[in-house]
Amino acid sequence: MQISMSRFQIKGDERGSLIALEQNKNIPFTIRRVYYIYGAKPDSIRGKHAHRALEQVLICMNGSCEIELDDGVTKTTVKLDRRDEGLYIGPGLWREMRHFSEDAVLMAVASQLYDEQDYIRDYQAFLAWREAAGECAGRPMP
Numbered sequence: 524m525q526i527s528m529s530r531f532q533i534k535g536d537e538r539g540s541l542i543a544l545e546q547n548k549n550i551p552f553t554i555r556r557v558y559y560i561y562g563a564k565p566d567s568i569r570g571k572h573a574h575r576a577l578e579q580v581l582i583c584m585n586g587s588c589e590i591e592l593d594d595g596v597t598k599t600t601v602k603l604d605r606r607d608e609g610l611y612i613g614p615g616l617w618r619e620m621r622h623f624s625e626d627a628v629l630m631a632v633a634s635q636l637y638d639e640q641d642y643i644r645d646y647q648a649f650l651a652w653r654e655a656a657g658e659c660a661g662r663p664m665p
């Protein structure tokens with residue numbers, strides 16, 4: 524599954540802390556968009572879609588939340604609760620975000636502008652797309 528966690532370098536001094544995010548350095552793609560989610564209801568489930576091509580790094584800037592990722596075969600859940608930690612999510616993974624703390628602020632750094640055509644919002648369509656993509660490539664998707 525094409526996901527990874529990275530810890531960002533904190534530039535800290537007596538005044539506090541600073542983290543810099545730089546495209547093609549600690550963010551492994553060219554940054555085209557940044558958005559953030561806040562005020563998510565604790566019992567809400569967001570996401571429930573996959574992206575055909577989009578790459579993202581998710582950073583929980585405040586509070587905590589959980590990200591469930593699914594490649595059509597395997598599921599894994601990652602808890603985000605540090606502002607110096609980023610979860611890279613490659614293309615082709617179904618994601619659901621849940622268990623938001625009331626103070627959660629989830630920031631996403633994304634490789635593409637917003638494009639609804641890049642979304643697969645139906646789970647059965649996602650499974651079919653994964654299978655077709657795997658067959659085209661002649662090997663399992665990452």
Ligand code: T46
Nearest residue numbers: 556558560569570571574577579581618620631636637
């Ligand atoms: C993702 C997870 C982690 C825009 O107009 N521009 C944008 O850049 C985004 C991200 C959304 N929107 C609109 C589309 C919907 O009308 O905002 C509304 C809520 O979007 P959505 O239901 O897709 O939000 P989430 O929280 O389910 O998913 C979002 C991202 O869309 C998605 O790319 O991976 O966060």
